[in-house]
Amino acid sequence: MKSNNPRNILILTVISILLLSAVGCAQEPVNKVIRMSTTTSVNDSGLMAYLQPEFEKATGYTLEITSAGTGAAIEKGRMGDADILLVHSKSAEEEFIAEGFEEVRVPFMYNFFVIVGPADDPAGVAGSATAAEAFQKIADTGSLFISRGDDSGTNNKENAIWKSIERDPAGQTWYESVGQGMGQTLTIANEKQAYTLSDKATFLAHDNSLVMHLEETDDMKNTYSMIIVSAKRFAESNVEGAQAFVDWIKTEQARKMIAEYGVAEYGEPLFFNLD
Template structure:
């Protein structure tokens, strides 16, 4: 494990400059030598997949570099496990604690902040639990539990489920009983089940907006983008699988992809991607004041290694 962490740190130092170096002016297929015709395997969250954003990014990457991207939609935990097994080249996820664990174990290198949106509590217009008047998300969850209103949980190893569990842990309520349903499914399917049952769920804003016209649910509690509680921030990171651990991964291609999606060109695609005129994600890789600690686990100190 120490060897993996050392290798990850060395690889990080040697390769950090690669990400973000894709120029926004490159056009057409047949990109850098060695990439044309290759295939990159990306594991990503159901939220980025269901909204269609990943398809938009991948199409532009393929046009510029001539490489194909095979995207697999999984919950964050499953996506990172696929990376641990060496069955993908890059992961795009949204649970920083799980990403940090992936980095500390040496499986991932060159993490980059990519974009953010927020989580929202959605439910029926009738709002039987009275969430509309709740003072924060913890109070909202307590109101749902107290009224035993249906709550549909992701019930999987996703970033959304991890955030839901954090909220329950900070509340005085305990999820369980007939009113609490664990779907074990992606965000789109959970929203559909919540709508069919007249229940509530925790959703990322992007997926909710992309499905809003298909389901009879509304936002009952806003996230911080609309001045809601800070606990509902939802940040996405992208990480290359460490070639020192899995020498079969397409590391050069992974770094080209990370470089593209964090470049001005990739960030512009994220910025301009909308559904019904509403933006789903906010890019944050290109910043006048970049966070240089984004590459390593939060709190990581090389002096303590």
């Protein structure tokens, strides 16, 4: 009778797999769904949720948005799990393009990174001419700085600024790399009353007591690009759908929506269209 047991297990396994695959059968027509992988800032700031219904209404496509730091967002393109990327890290984007994954890359909007910190500004960052100067002051005074440390666009930007002043803050007592998204990093910076580099949109949409000490310097421009993932690497990539989004974002209607986003709530736009 014992010899029957493995067979039972086998039968059960087969039944379970059949049942599982039955759940998986409800598939929509492929070309109507666009898998978009975005950086957290455009999602956490609410921009995508605001644009999505209008885009879907105008074109009949369905957007499925997943968001992660730019490094992880681009990785989804590399794995073939996204049709279009919406990211903001020039160095990481160029690497992706050099590997031959991209069909088209369209820079389409920008905003500014901001340096935020405790209201009393212990490092005296306010009034600096550049982000580099502000970082120098933070390092010189040893004021606590929280780094994303997650290979995101913001993290890459931060590293580039440290590099430009030839400082390597890793391991310093005043420097903490937390490996979290922008929202969590702001929460941590707020709890510790520390400085951090943030994109402006996420900062404004986030509830905290930190203050923007420096914004809109030349070295803090933050450009967002759309990258269509090439069908040459993944035959199933919905290039057509991705192109429809790229075309739609350039329409008067979309540009107007982007330019107006945040004005009612924060008194200023969160993103600006590129010409």
